[in-house]
Amino acid sequence: MTKKLMSVREVANLTGITARTLHYYDEIGLLKPTKVTEAGYRMYDDTALRRLQNILLFRELEFPLKEIKVILNSPNFDPSEVIAQQIELLELQYKHIGELITFTREIQKKGVTVMNFDVFDKSEIEKYEEEVKAKWGNTKAYQDYKEKDLARNRDHYNRIANELLTMFSGLGELKHLTPDADEVQNKIAALQRFITDNYYVCTNEILSGLGEMYVYDERFRNNIDKAGGDGTADFVKQAIVVYCSEKKV
8 A cells, every 4th residue: 555645646547447436436425535735636545545445345346335435434334344244245246157157158058948047146145235234334314315225226127127128119010020130130239238237247148048038938928029019029039049140259
């Protein structure tokens, strides 16, 4: 660690985050500079950098900034206990990623008929995250925030689900085209990006498996056909086969 005060530019160069991010952290009270010079320059000492290190670790663990602030500002905050919790969470994520890699290799080896959606289960990680948040955020303000956040998340996930059905509806409108038509393939590419952006990283192998599920899982088939008309699930599956055969990962 540094023994002198560091400027925003120096901290940015050291950590890889942008000056704009540091300014934003200051604005929301997440990371205040140690001092501000008469010329208005923000300066950071070792204590600030240690706090920044914790922030970045929690960001890697996908904690929202508001929750990170609650944890770091807790009167009972214990750096040694927090780093142990961060290690535990990182190890759980490492295990989860390892299971996903094993699963996708199995698909690659045996084909898209392999079905095992247990590998997408992150409940163990989420349960531990909730324990960490409860440990350091047991305040009325934090609980009020969580209740509001839960309502926001519920609306968010409902919106995502509706957007996904709208995408299937759009694909249903293209059933008069062949599955390899450019317009159809562009929508499959958009579907893959949407799943990655909102659910999990959707590789071509995983997308292929989803295409099979859209047809063979009655619940998915019914919902997709309801959104895009009879035959949409089959059409989407055929289009995914074309897409994944032409775009190798």
